[in-house]
Amino acid sequence: MSQLVATSYGDPRESVSLERTPSPLLGTDDILVEMEAAPVNPSDFLLVRGDYGVRPQLPNPVGGEGVGRVVDAGGAAGTQLVGRRVVILPTYEQGTWADKVATSYRNVVPVREDADPLQLAMLPINPATAYLLLHKYADLAAGDWVGQNAANSAVGRCVIAIARMRGLKTLNIVRREAAAQIVRDAGGDRVIVAGDDLPAQIADALDGAELGLVLDGTAGPIVADLAGALRFRGVMVTYAFWTDTPPAVPAHDLIFKEVTHTGFWVLNWLRHAPRAEIEETYRTLSDLVATGVVAVPVDATYRLDNYREAFEHAMTRGRTGKILFTFA
Numbered sequence: 001m002s003q004l005v006a007t008s009y010g011d012p013r014e015s016v017s018l019e020r021t022p023s024p025l026l027g028t029d030d031i032l033v034e035m036e037a038a039p040v041n042p043s044d045f046l047l048v049r050g051d052y053g054v055r056p057q058l059p060n061p062v063g064g065e066g067v068g069r070v071v072d073a074g075g076a077a078g079t080q081l082v083g084r085r086v087v088i089l090p091t092y093e094q095g096t097w098a099d100k101v102a103t104s105y106r107n108v109v110p111v112r113e114d115a116d117p118l119q120l121a122m123l124p125i126n127p128a129t130a131y132l133l134l135h136k137y138a139d140l141a142a143g144d145w146v147g148q149n150a151a152n153s154a155v156g157r158c159v160i161a162i163a164r165m166r167g168l169k170t171l172n173i174v175r176r177e178a179a180a181q182i183v184r185d186a187g188g189d190r191v192i193v194a195g196d197d198l199p200a201q202i203a204d205a206l207d208g209a210e211l212g213l214v215l216d217g218t219a220g221p222i223v224a225d226l227a228g229a230l231r232f233r234g235v236m237v238t239y240a241f242w243t244d245t246p247p248a249v250p251a252h253d254l255i256f257k258e259v260t261h262t263g264f265w266v267l268n269w270l271r272h273a274p275r276a277e278i279e280e281t282y283r284t285l286s287d288l289v290a291t292g293v294v295a296v297p298v299d300a301t302y303r304l305d306n307y308r309e310a311f312e313h314a315m316t317r318g319r320t321g322k323i324l325f326t327f328a
Contacts, residue, residue, distance in 0.1 A: 002304055003098030007059045009050035013311050016048060016062060018304065024102040026074025031081055031105050033088060037121035037301070038066030038096040040314040040323040042240075047092070053265060054092045061095025063325075065124040067117050068101065070108070078105035085117075086110050087282060089270055090124050099304065099327045106275075109282040115290035118298055118324055122154070127285050127294050129239055129266050130158035134166065137262070138213040138235040142167030145209050147202075147226050150217030150240070152179035154296045154322060157186045159215060161294050171205055171229075173198075173222065182320060198225040215239065216247055223247040232257050239264040297321035 001023050008015040026032060044064055046052040066088050070081040086108035088096050094103040111120050133155075134146065146163055150156050151172030163170050164187050172188040174180050180191045190205040192198070202225060210231035216223050219241035227236055227249045236259060238247050253259045270278065288294040299321030302310035307325070314323040 001098060001100040003061050003095060003101075004063065004304065004307055005059045005095070006048045006062045009048065009055075009058070012045050012048040013308060016307065016311075018307060023100060026072060026102060028075030029077055029104045029106070030074040030102050031070050031078040031108065032072040033068040033086060033101045033103065033108065034071045035066055035068035035096065035099055035101060035325075035327045036085075036117040037068075037327070038063050038098075038325045039122045040097075040310055040325070041065070041125060043090075043125065045311075045315075053267065056092065061098060063095045063097030064090040064092060065121065066096035066101070066325075067111065067121040067123070068327075071100075073105070081105055081108065081110065084110045085113055085120070087120055087124050087286075089278075090266060091270055092267065097304065097307070097325055109279055111282065111286040112290045115286060116295075118301070118326075119289045119295055120286065121324060122296050122322060123282065123285050123289060125266055126154040126296065127158045127162075127288070128269075128281060129264065130155050130162055131281060131285060132266070132269060133215050133237055133239060133264060134159065134162055134168070134213070137237050137264075140166070140168055140212050143169065144212040145169045145171055145206065146213045146215065147171040147173070147211040147229060148215040148217065149173045149222055149226065151188060151191070152182045152320075153217055153240075155215075155217060155239070156183070157296065158294055160186045160188050162288070165288075165293055171202065171211065173202075173226070178318070194222065198222065199228055202226070202229050210234070213237070218242050219247040220245040221248050224250050227253045227259055227261075230257060230259050234259055236261045237264050238262075299323055301326045303327075 073079045169189040171190045172183045183191045211229045214226045214236040216238040217240040
């Protein structure tokens with residue numbers, strides 16, 4: 001089997017290598033998944049650089065999520081999955097940048113056969129994050145407003161799609177006009193290119209309405225302007241960051257409007273949620289992919305041998321779609 005392995009912490013272009021090894025022996029809880037596709041995510045690069053929420057002992061296979069078909073099982077627990085298409089959950093107990101992946105049967109969920117495998121491969125992290133952000137943190141009714149930065153990201157576009165399905169409206173902040181057009185095309189209700197007076201831009205876009213929920217995918221100072229538009233006891237959730245600058249929620253909003261600010265990481269949900277909830281969430285998302293409600297643009301696919309080119313492409317600024325590895 002072929003797999004990408006991190007041999008040191010640092011720049012992925014220098015610290016990841018392609019290794020070819022015999023197929024592993026399966027333990028009684030293990031299954032063997034023949035991979036169809038696996039995306040390249042910013043979180044994968046953070047992990048390889050040593051800046052993520054998990055820091056495995058090296059060398060370690062890398063790749064957080066993907067889709068494939070179970071071809072073997074080491075014990076009775078996994079036998080029922082043989083032949084099934086499954087998504088591999090981002091527990092980081094295995095690497096998905098490989099033509100075959102051995103993992104516990106607990107780290108996969110069966111998904112629909114009639115959905116696009118590229119879209120299914122991207123299901124476990126970004127669409128799941130968007131879905132959970134919209135369902136777990138605020139009591140929202142049809143017509144309520146959700147605000148978000150990084151609206152042109154994969155999570156941002158999934159938020160727009162799922163919010164529209166629920167009858168919610170989205171206020172979307174981006175940093176350049178090209179990104180704004182992407183968000184408009186995705187169905188964002190209001191789109192703002194952040195300018196010198198962002199609070200005034202937000203107030204004008206909302207036209208007297210208030211936000212029930214703010215989704216923060218950047219951290220940093222822009223958070224303060226979104227927090228100012230939250231309603232009484234509104235909620236802000238930070239789920240990603242671009243720099244180490246802390247999200248700046250003003251004390252005025254925390255105290256006088258009793259705004260709640262919390263964080264979200266999909267791995268924590270996977271660790272603590274009931275198994276039934278996890279399976280139901282991914283079944284729902286699989287249905288949304290199969291019916292075209294959730295679709296993340298794809299920029300390019302690469303074979304595993306071309307991983308350096310894939311990494312360079314994934315690191316390109318202004319890229320509008322995802323990069324994935326695909327397997328025969």
